[in-house]
Amino acid sequence: MGNLEEYLDLVGADTITAIIRQASSIYGKHMLHLNSTYLGGGVAEMLSSLLPLTNDASVDAGWRVLHGNSDFFAITKQFHNSLQGGRLRLTRAKKEIYLETNRKFSIFTHIDHDMVVVHDPQPLPMIRYYRKSQPWIWRCHIDITDPNRELWEFLKTFIIRYDVVIISSEDYRKPDLPVEQRVIHPAIDPLAPKNRPMGDQEAHHILDKFGIPTDRPILAQVSRFDRWKDPLGVLDVYRKVRRKVDCRLVLCGSMASDDPEGYSVYDEVREKSSDLLEKGDLILITYQSNRLVNAIQRAATVVIQKSVREGFGLTVTEAMWKSRPVVASAIGGIPLQIEDGTNGFTLPPRDADAFADRIVELVRNPALCETMGTRARETVRQRFLVTRLLKDYLELFADLTG
């Protein structure tokens, strides 16, 4: 991680050379990324990979993390949920904490960069507190097809100050937004601990440590215990599958400590699956470890992603990179990655029978798993690795400041 040369064998000399050429048009320029956490979550992971590589390409890129307290993050978590369609009481107090946190951070955050990229809604209002003298980009990682109206109107007052909005999918384009909108797909880092090559021996050693036997085929969903990820639906699917083939289910995910609901979802999963837990059919894991996720995804015969909302679905990308067939909901960014029936399966999110049928089909047909898995990895290699993401950002930077 951190050096372009390390990616040469994975993506080819053409890709690396294209990055170097692109960078040469913006030497001496400095871009800034601004988000709200440096640990946990897809955005922080992406920036952890992207920022060192951008600098390695000789383009200066800085990273600032907004300082918020627990009140602020409780509010922005509500914003996040309600941008995906949840309800919200948008009180004046919430707006004030949201704005004041941004304003205070701006006081000791001096921006003299050539381009600023603001990620997600938390630091969105930052733009209001500067005398703008460079292009500002709002990078929205969320599915915003059906946001809470009142919140959207409020956030729009900041968004319209931006030069460009980046979205993860064409489907998220907002006709009511008079700002240029570009699509950039997210990406994973094939050399990060969560994705780097891992031999069978190492993987087994890790699985063993966490009490995950590999004597039966494994189905796995790696996702927070959160209603958007529908872990209860996955249990239903598993019960249907289990009637036809012998296999085990692993649900691995954190409890979203910033989200009180996370605990209640986890508790509900436990309650409704005590029989499965007793028989050793289900294994629940809340320990957070990138290496463990890496091992689970590699050990799985089939990976499931039964989300009802998904901005892009980087856990799908991760599993595909490990040559796994993924059976997933046809929502959000997932159909951008999975071409149904070719490199995985996409299905209506609520159709537990369809999920079960596809999974059974795969478990019974190792050759199909292999074919789909190989295609899945190639899809990711060509379109969803961090080197492609780097090139997109350099192009954007050259485009807006060149």
Next chain:
Amino acid sequence: MGNLEEYLDLVGADTITAIIRQASSIYGKHMLHLNSTYLGGGVAEMLSSLLPLTNDASVDAGWRVLHGNSDFFAITKQFHNSLQGGRLRLTRAKKEIYLETNRKFSIFTHIDHDMVVVHDPQPLPMIRYYRKSQPWIWRCHIDITDPNRELWEFLKTFIIRYDVVIISSEDYRKPDLPVEQRVIHPAIDPLAPKNRPMGDQEAHHILDKFGIPTDRPILAQVSRFDRWKDPLGVLDVYRKVRRKVDCRLVLCGSMASDDPEGYSVYDEVREKSSDLLEKGDLILITYQSNRLVNAIQRAATVVIQKSVREGFGLTVTEAMWKSRPVVASAIGGIPLQIEDGTNGFTLPPRDADAFADRIVELVRNPALCETMGTRARETVRQRFLVTRLLKDYLELFADLTG
């Protein structure tokens, strides 16, 4: 908070004017503070107050927070303890994680400031990863009179690259360190939620919410559940006091989630005090709230600080600011604040009888509490408020770059 004018009535026009004059000698210059957390702990609190005020004085000051993972923070916590005299196995793996975290952060942290202030050991090695072109200051907030030898020699290899080391007390001066050492006392913000004026009614409302009755005199220690703070010793003291006067003990502190030991100390306190808890003589609070700390310190008849190590002891400063008599150990930075018998009492940290005697004396003598408390507040007003700290930093900045 954040505007110099708000401090005018508290510290006087002379102090504010002196700050403005000092700032005028360094207009256009830009300093950078670098630490490892923006929430929790005295350093983060101080920077949260200092940085906006520095910018309000028209001197640019930025703030970067080092991105570390849990391994890194486990190691630097060990470093912290062993700089205060604890044991340490300084393995090659620990050194590597420590250095790599710093190196990686340096890649996307571009420093072109006129002065850099690095706080505490976590980001100390950052200096190695830059071509130095400005003064670098290491601000050490820890008591380093008796550090682990091996660790100190290792850290010295970085410290000697700095231009100036700032320590909290003359006692911490290291003769073996060939770097200029200056003393700057820490400070509190009288307008922060933890210290701002709070009426009796508001205080009682908060205490009530947390189940703290005020029908008997309150003794309080506000400190992490950590051996350095000796909460078990405070229990002993309380038992001795309780034989002579009727009062209640409140121990309020977080469990130091970055420190597994924190939980065991808390459990031990609970075990050894079940009789007191049952009778309502002791109230243990682990909820973290600045307003609650504010209310407890104001409600206490006597504040205790029975630490065995204390870099400076900002909790003592906070209580003194609220006109409380503090009975504290004569260690670390505490004697800089308390002149024994005048504005509080200082005692040998292990002498529970002496602690008990002084507390009984105070509880029985409200007039003495009042006199000492008034002097305590005046001590803090003159020497330990953030405006004085700001002036010290501006002087240092002018001195090194003027």
